[in-house]
Amino acid sequence: MEVTFSLLHVDLMVENMERELAFYTDVLDFEVFEDCVLKSKDFLFLSEGLATSMRLVFLGRNKRSTMIELVQFLTDSGQPIQVSQLKFKWNLSLLVNDLEEAQQHLSKKGLKPLTSPHALSLPSMGKANVVFYIDPEGFFLELVAPIY
Numbered sequence: 016m017e018v019t020f021s022l023l024h025v026d027l028m029v030e031n032m033e034r035e036l037a038f039y040t041d042v043l044d045f046e047v048f049e050d051c052v053l054k055s056k057d058f059l060f061l062s063e064g065l066a067t068s069m070r071l072v073f074l075g076r077n078k079r080s081t082m083i084e085l086v087q088f089l090t091d092s093g094q095p096i097q098v099s100q101l102k103f104k105w106n107l108s109l110l111v112n113d114l115e116e117a118q119q120h121l122s123k124k125g126l127k128p129l130t131s132p133h134a135l136s137l138p139s140m141g142k143a144n145v146v147f148y149i150d151p152e153g154f155f156l157e158l159v160a161p162i163y
Contacts, residue, residue: 029085049073060147068088069086111158128148
């Protein structure tokens with residue numbers, strides 16, 4: 016099977032989730048498809064060791080459109096972490112049809128994963144395996160393979 020990569024969503028790290036939600040829903044008329052808080056030690060990598068919890072909000076025109084994912088890292092007490100403390104403020108998430116094939120393809124091109132593949136489960140949108148890479152300019156690329 017030939018591996019395919021397509022844009023799934025853009026992740027934006029935010030400090031003030033309510034302000035961002037109001038902008039995307041009230042001004043741009045986007046719909047919220049997922050709003051949840053997840054906890055995992057895998058998030059330490061993304062937050063540069065600052066957080067094991069994050070609030071995720073997925074917005075879009077419909078479930079088939081490319082989405083925006085607002086990400087807010089949270090302290091153990093539930094307070095938002097300042098975005099200025101983070102090196103990475105956004106990343107691209109790419110949908111892949113086969114995660115192992117995608118990793119083999121990228122390995123042949125000289126890329127090494129930044130993380131091991133790990134499962135992520137969202138209450139409304141389902142489960143996926145994800146792994147992170149970095150592009151030549153230093154931007155994070157998240158490969159997402161749904162688990163059906």
